[in-house]
Amino acid sequence: MSEIMYVRGDATVPSVKGAKVIAHVCNDLGGWGKGFVLALSRRWPEPEAAYRAWHRDRARNDFALGAVQLVPVAPQVWVANMIGQRGIRTGSKGAPVRYEAIGTALGRLAGEASERGASVHMPRIGCGLAGGKWSRVEPLVTDRLVRRGIAVTVYDHGGGGA
Template sequence: MSGITYVRGDATVPFGKGVKVIAHVCNDIGGWGKGFVLAVSRRWPEPEKAYRAWHRERASNDFGLGALQLVQVERHVWVANMIGQRGIRTGSKGVPVRYEAIDAALARLADEASALGASVHMPRIGCGLAGGKWARVEPLISERLVGRGVAVTVYDHGEG
């Protein structure tokens, strides 16, 4: 048992009480405009603004594969922008997902979620446009988050 709760629904409308972090994977080239980020931007403008500024100022910050940016969007809700994707297209080097970067970002997220006393909510990160396999991502979540005592809920949309 992975210790992850799976539900049907929208990860931008997380279930439960207490502090919640909505985690998703971003690319390392500053692109924001397809996939789950559109649902995030429909609810809150701050995560996209913060991500774009983070990318724009990357010469003087930690922006890059494996990095994590937490953006508070409501009193008890944060969005975690995790850089876990190299570029946006599948090419000669394969799909954009980078499992080691997702793993590093999840490790950082575990520290932040623990400090906030937060549960973590997400779609099947890295498995949409990034082209990743859930069989590779799920164990990372189990080890990094569930293994640290962080409650994780994964949301699947009604379709598919």
């Protein structure tokens, strides 16, 4: 079985051939404006526009914790908006990260990536503004994606990660 490949670089610029999905975690409030999403928005307008429309029309779609929205941004490149955090602030219920929702979203992403023959590229999802710990997220990535034969690359930008 392969393992997660860790590299230093920008997850919005995967340097591999073939179909690629760039995965990241979004909140369930419709907020887009801090963290990794800023790098996505600098490269492509489509993921933000699709996420905001998905949230706005949530009464008529599957927008909820654990849901995944695949947005095409280039030939053979998609961005996976995964709803994996409740709200945006740490409060009495702890950090916004929801590990169960991330696990569910990664399971759904596995099917989409397999159908497309795509590798998956991501920052340390759920571990920035969502407040999660990579020691809890990494096993979910391994179980839901790597064990299904999907190549996964995790990008540490700049000075490193947790």
